[in-house]
Amino acid sequence: MSIIQNNIRVLYLTRWYPNRYDPMPGLFIQRHAEAANKFCKIGVVYTHVVELEKVKGFSTELSNINGVFTAKVYYNNPKINFPLITPFVKAVRYFIANSIGIKKISEELDGFDLLHVHILTRLGLIALWYKWFKRKPYIISEHWSRYLPMTGNFKGGFRKWVTRLVVKNAAVVTTVTNNLAGAMQKHGLKNPNYRVLANVVTDDFLNFSIGRHTKRNKTTLIHVSCFEDKSKNVSGLLRVIKSLALSRNDFFFKMVGEGMDFDSMKAYARKLGLDEKTIVFTGLLEGKQLVNEIASAGLMVIFSNYENLPVVINESFVMGVPVIATRVGGIPEFVNKSNGRLIDARDESALEKELNYFLDGKYSFNSKKIKSESRYVFSPDIIGKELCDIYQDLI
Secondary structure: OOOOOOOOEEEEEEOOOOOOOOOOOOHHHHHHHHHHOOOOEEEEEEEEEOOOOOOOOEEEEEEEEOOEEEEEEEEOOOOOOOOOHHHHHHHHHHHHHHHHHHHHHHHHHOOOOEEEEEOOOHHHHHHHHHHHHHOOOEEEEEOOHHHOOOOOOOOOHHHHHHHHHHHHHOOEEEEOOHHHHHHHHHOOOOOOOEEEOOOOOOHHHHOOOOOOOOOOOOEEEEEEOOOOHHHHOHHHHHHHHHHHHOOOOOEEEEEEOOOOOHHHHHHHHHHHOOOOOOEEEEEOOOHHHHHHHHHOOOEEEEOOOOOOOOHHHHHHHHOOOOEEEEOOOOHHHOOOOOOEEEEOOOOHHHHHHHHHHHHOOOOOOOHHHHHHHHHHHHOHHHHHHHHHHHHHHHO
16 A cells, blocks of 8 residues: 555654665664555654764755655764763754754655654654653654663663653654563663564565576575674674584575674684685675575574564565574564574574574475465555554544
8 A cells, every 4th residue: 555544744763774874774764664654644854973074064865765755964073072061062963963854854744743763862852852842742663672681781870761751751662572662661661552563574575476496406594684793693603604514515505784793704704614615795785686585595594692673584584484593582572483493592503403404304384374474464554554553543
């Protein structure tokens, strides 16, 4: 469904979003915006600090991306650090940048009825101001794993107090898993209206039709991530691949993505003695290229130390591809024996054992069932309608 059904206008304020320097951060937020835009009118504001490039004042990119009006504001922060003064200046510039974006989007939408904050805390203060002084409600969607016990990244008495105030005053708080919602509430982030809202899978995945694939002697296994080793444990996965390759040669591993540890992980693979007969690093793939790679794989492998719920699991399921993943974050809420296998984080021997079982054909999966069940849960029409229903209730 692509016809806008009502005139509700929603302003998205987001901490992460695809930008001129990196197309990947917050891609799942962009998908939410585009899904909701099928049923109501969405405008997005994103601000980005530019450290290495001179920008005179504030540089604003206003565009219409797949039907969603989007304002991206780029700006510089002071390079010299003065105690108390510099943090204050940075905060002021941050709120000015958002004000510029909000003004642009408000003009495009002819005003807005409510705000949708993606990722706390500072953006929540802007939404709280609009609630108190403009009587505009707001909802929060939190995606950050910083609340999970194993990360320990949600710190600071003042930050916690402000975040609790922002969450308390939100009309609705959505998270992608119950696990994340529970972790937030354990930090005292109380709200009577928490809801689980799944990430969206794009039409590239939903509309993919399986063509003829060349029959291969080897089973293709695939890993897709942002190559941040601390959380994704790519190094541990590489060690498992090396150990597996010592006993069999009937598989081929594709490592898809890029990120801060991409080069070091490629170097580590070479150090382990893994060659191109066993593994290939494709780099970043998007759209149909990514779809084709996942579709040609027999299994998706996620070996994260900690995680919320990577959208690549949703993408694999709608292609009918099973997933082996670690039992962390919200992953157990979606991965089960009908669509994959769960193992403990950092348990390299368990991962190797499960991969051997899969390659030996000791268990199999109903690809058509995985696909049919997932397409309903993760489609833009379903998620977009659910979001717009939330907005409608508030108006």
